[in-house]
Amino acid sequence: MNDALKTAMRDVAELGADMEDGDDLERGLSDGEELGELGEDLGDYERLQAAVKAVAGGEMTYRASEEAYSINRMRIQRRVSGEVRMTARNGATPVLTKGEEAGILEAFEKRTDHAQCMTGQELAAFVRKCIEDSPHERVVPAKFPSLRWIKRFQKRHSSFFSQRKAQRLDECRAKASTTENVTRFFDQLSETFKLAQKVEALETTHAMQENLDKRTVELNEQARVQKLERATLAEKKKQHAETVEEDKVAHQAWMRDRDATLSELHGLQQENAKIGDYSKAVNEWISKCRNAEREMKAAQNDYNGLQCIVANLEKELKDS
Secondary structure, eight states, rough: HHHHHHHHHHHHHHHHHHHTTTTTGGEEEEEEEHHHHTTOOHHHHHHHHHHHHHHHHTTSSSHHHHHHTTHHEEEEEEEESSOOOOTOOOOOOOOOOOOOHHHHHHHHHHHHHHOOOOOOOHHHHHHHHHHOOOOOOOOTTTTTTTTHHHHHHHTTTTTOOOOOOOOOHHHHHHHOOOOOHHHHHHHHHHHHHHHHHHHHHHHHHHHHHHHHHHHHHEEEEEEHHHHHHHHHHHHHHHHHHHHHHHHHHHHHHHHHHHHHHHHHHHHHHHHHHHHHHHHHHHHHHHHHHHHHHHHHHHHHHHHHHHHHHHHHHHHHHHOO
């Protein structure tokens, strides 16, 4: 794929991303002019974009895309080759960039917020000054901006502009500034001041009454809260006293059980001591019995020895 095709596909992808982000096709500029301001059909541009994408991607030929999208073949070819940008249009290059137009509109809106209107000539001079102070280099006609350009600019941004016919206030004021009117005006102004003072006094009284009512409500609320707190505290004291009494009764019962257990334990200890004495006496008796048994066995052995000797002697006597 050559560089021209790559450029065309990149332009198509960037413009498609702009459309997906919710931006309209006025973001795509050729020579700085907006497509929406030129009145170009959005459906026609979408078909052109799809045709260029199909040809640049190798999906269609120029003839097939011309028949499928009803777009002139040369128009598609010049954009695919990169000779003409996707958003290119016929006509001269606009003098103002999109950012400069936005800045001029913002400044105009801020002036309007402060009731500082502009005539067409003042707006033209302001635009010219912005161009001269801008770092963007361009060729600016000597008579730019013309009244025709200013009218087109106002029409293009009609939501920012509203024309009004000027009046000569000095003449109107001079006609109306008679002695009678001035006297009546000051009389009305004096009455207005008096009414304003009364209103201010009433508002002050009303504010004081509101503050007093608020303070009363606050005090009543505090008293209610304190009453609830006292009732809660009394209930807690009552519960604490009941708990203390229950603990006291439980402690006394525990002490009685403890004394009974200790008494029983003391008796068991005494019985254990008696059993120890009995055990000692039994052990001594068993020891004496074992000693007697050993003495008896020793005597029996001696007796058996004597019997053997007697038997031997008797045998010897018989033999002799």
